[in-house]
Amino acid sequence: xxxxxxxxxxxxxxxxxxxxxxxxxxxxxxxxxxxxxxxxxxxxxxxxxxxxxxxxxxxxxxxxxxxxxxxxxxxxxxxxxxxxxxxxxxxxxxxxxxxxxxxxxxxxxxxxxxxxxxxxxxxxxxxxxxxxxxxxxxxxxxxxxxxxxxxxxxxxxxxxxxxxxxxxxxxxxxxxxxxxxxxxxxxxxxxxxxxxxxxxxxxxxxxxxxxxxxxxxxxxxxxxxxxxxxxxxxxxxxxxxxxxxxxxxxxxxxxxxxxxxxxxxxxxxxxxxxxxxxxxxxxxxxxxxxxxxxxxxxxxxxxxxxxxxxxxxxxxxxxxxxxxxxxxxxxxxxxxxxxxxxxxxxxxxxxxxxxxxxxxxxxxxxxxxxxxxxxxxxxxxxxxxxxxxxxxxxxxxxxxxxxxxxxxxxxxxxxxxxxxxxxxxxxxxxxxxxxxxxxxxxxxxxxxxxxxxxxxxxxxxxxxx
Numbered sequence: 133x134x135x136x137x138x139x140x141x142x143x144x145x146x147x148x149x150x151x152x153x154x155x156x157x158x159x160x161x162x163x164x165x166x167x168x169x170x171x172x173x174x175x176x177x178x179x180x181x182x183x184x185x186x187x188x189x190x191x192x193x194x195x196x197x198x199x200x201x202x203x204x205x206x207x208x209x210x211x212x213x214x215x216x217x218x219x220x221x222x223x224x225x226x227x228x229x230x231x232x233x234x235x236x237x238x239x240x241x242x243x244x245x246x247x248x249x250x251x252x253x254x255x256x257x258x259x260x261x262x263x264x265x266x267x268x269x270x271x272x273x274x275x276x277x278x279x280x281x282x283x284x285x286x287x288x289x290x291x292x293x294x295x296x297x298x299x300x301x302x303x304x305x306x307x308x309x310x311x312x313x314x315x316x317x318x319x320x321x322x323x324x325x326x327x328x329x330x331x332x333x334x335x336x337x338x339x340x341x342x343x344x345x346x347x348x349x350x351x352x353x354x355x356x357x358x359x360x361x362x363x364x365x366x367x368x369x370x371x372x373x374x375x376x377x378x379x380x381x382x383x384x385x386x387x388x389x390x391x392x393x394x395x396x397x398x399x400x401x402x403x404x405x406x407x408x409x410x411x412x413x414x415x416x417x418x419x420x421x422x423x424x425x426x427x428x429x430x431x432x433x434x435x436x437x438x439x440x441x442x443x444x445x446x447x448x449x450x451x452x453x454x455x456x457x458x459x460x461x462x463x464x465x466x467x468x469x470x471x472x473x474x475x476x477x478x479x480x481x482x483x484x485x486x487x488x489x490x491x492x493x494x495x496x497x498x499x500x501x502x503x504x505x506x507x508x509x510x511x512x513x514x515x516x517x518x519x520x521x522x523x524x525x526x527x528x529x530x531x532x533x534x535x536x537x538x539x540x541x542x543x544x545x546x547x548x549x550x551x552x553x554x555x556x557x558x559x560x561x562x563x564x565x566x567x568x569x570x571x572x573x574x575x576x577x578x579x580x581x582x583x584x585x586x587x588x589x590x591x592x593x594x595x596x597x
Contacts, residue, residue, distance in 0.1 A: 135321040136251065138169045139314065142321075146313030151306065154581035155206075160198035161580070163190060163209050166320070170220045179223050186216040189513045196516045200545060201583040208516030215509065217320050226336045227505050228498065229329055236326065237319050244324055251322045277307045338499035340427065361432055364421045368438035371417070375445045382407075382449065386456045400460055404473050407453050411446050411480045415487050418442070419497045427494040439491055443484050450480050465535065466527040471520055475511065482507050521545040529553055547571070551591045564591050 145165050149158035167190045175183045189212040196205035218230055225233070237244065244250070281304060284291040382403070418439050426432040457473045483504055490500045521543035528535045529549070540550065547567050554560040574586040 138172075139317040139321050141169065142166065142317030143310060143313040146316065147306065147309045149580060150309055150313075152302065153578060156201060156577065156579075156581040156583050157198050158580040159201075159206070159209065160194040163194040163197070163213055166213050167191070167194075167216065170216055173220055175220075176223075182219060182223070186212065186219055189510070190216055192517055193513055199584045200519070201585070202544065204512075205516040208513050211509065212513055213320075218323065221321075221323065222325065224333070225325070225329075226333055226498065226502060227509075228336060228501055229333055232329060233323060233325060236329075237324055240324065241315060241319060244322060245318065250324075251318075277311070281307055336496075336498040336502075338495050338502065340424065340494065340496060357429070358431075361426065361429065361435060364426070364432075364435050365438060367417070368421075368435065368442060371414075372438060372441055372445060375442065375449070379445065379449055379452070383452050386452065400456065401469065401473070404453055404457070404476065407449060408476055408480055411450065411483065414442060414446050415483055415500070418487055418491065419500065422491055423497050427491070436491060440488065443488050447481060447484050450477055450484070453477055461527075462531075465532045466524045467539065468520060468524065471524070475515070479504075479508065479511065519545050522549055525549050545585060547591065548589050555591075567591060 142165070145162060149162050167187065171183075171187065190209075193205060193209040193212045197209050199205075214234060215227070215230060218225060218233065219227075284304065386400075386403070421435065422439070426435055454474070454477050457470060457477070461470050486500055486503045486507075489495065490497070522545060525540055525543060525546035526549060528540065540546065541563060550560070551564060551567075555564070568591050571586055571589050571591065574582065
């Protein structure tokens with residue numbers, strides 16, 4: 133199937149699924165349709181593992197949005213489809229360049245669209261019917277739609293003229309959905325890749341070339357390699373000493389100093405933010421010194437060991453923050469932010485481990501950044517599937533007798549658990565009554581605009597947890 137055919141299928145599917153509908157199961161269905169169209173391309177043997185892994189991400193994120201319909205699952209679905217779209221069509225492009233290509237293609241849509249020779253079928257030159265259809269119907273019709281919408285938005289009388297026409301459909305919504313669906317489909321299938329991006333992509337290998345392994349060159353022409361090596365050793369010695377001192381003070385403030393309860397949460401999050409920024413800077417310093425030469429310098433043994441020590445010390449600092457966050461949760465309960473702290477600490481430890489592998493296995497900086505970007509992507513996809521509202525509520529109900537009921541009520545996907553726990557408590561009856569109304573409103577939506585989660589809720593009968 134040709135790309136232009138897939139663009140029209142995607143556009144028509146978009147219009148059919150979203151016309152007179154909200155966002156719900158239709159988003160998940162659209163995701164599955166896009167996955168199917170992308171999977172029609174033949175997959176080479178060496179690409180099958182990535183194909184099925186990304187397919188699993190598309191299915192998981194589609195189900196997540198069909199079930200929850202929240203922002204996290206929505207962006208997880210969008211990112212999984214965008215990544216799968218580029219990976220399936222251009223498997224040799226590195227994931228580091230995906231954001232660049234998305235920006236170039238979506239912002240440059242208007243230029244790509246009018247470059248007809250790059251996307252219209254070549255057979256058009258010998259097909260008089262299609263040429264007439266394009267020249268006399270499609271292009272004038274498209275321009276007519278655009279200017280009708282433009283003028284109608286600025287003139288009530290002009291708008292009322294079209295509004296008075298007895299259409300049995302919403303003309304402006306149909307035009308908008310058609311344009312938006314074409315915009316999304318077109319950018320998914322017709323990807324413009326500049327030559328400069330291709331050149332950069334060819335330089336982003338995970339292994340150093342043979343010339344880089346044998347030719348030891350300094351970073352700066354005015355600084356000899358021996359001085360650069362010595363500079364790195366002195367810098368890492370000083371930074372390790374400073375980090376040891378910081379670890380001591382950091383842990384003293386966390387575990388031994390007296391802090392007011394009201395400011396404890398803010399201080400913990402501020403320290404975690406400082407820790408994460410410190411780790412990012414630490415990885416950046418190591419990437420600078422081991423970007424090329426010192427990976428293969430036999431005299432750089434001390435520099436490598438100092439880098440390993442710095443990685444270990446930063447890991448200890450991360451573990452310390454992990455323990456403090458656990459202690460804080462034990463005392464004050466679980467929240468979204470405290471789960472977020474765990475996730476960021478996990479990503480920090482993963483980054484440090486990948487940095488160690490980069491030095492030990494003599495890999496490029498592209499290896500480190502590529503692995504970290506993939507880990508972040510898969511973590512985000514999994515996070516879109518998790519019901520953190522249920523986890524937070526279940527933990528606080530089980531382990532804390534005095535919960536922050538206002539916070540628990542503000543969460544989105546814990547209503548059944550709250551009802552099963554507090555259905556006989558008079559204080560909660562007014563809250564459950566308002567939630568019943570909200571749930572009934574959700575259940576009354578059309579199938580394509582609904583979310584599966586609400587169909588499982590029952591706040592009227594006695595249910596098992």
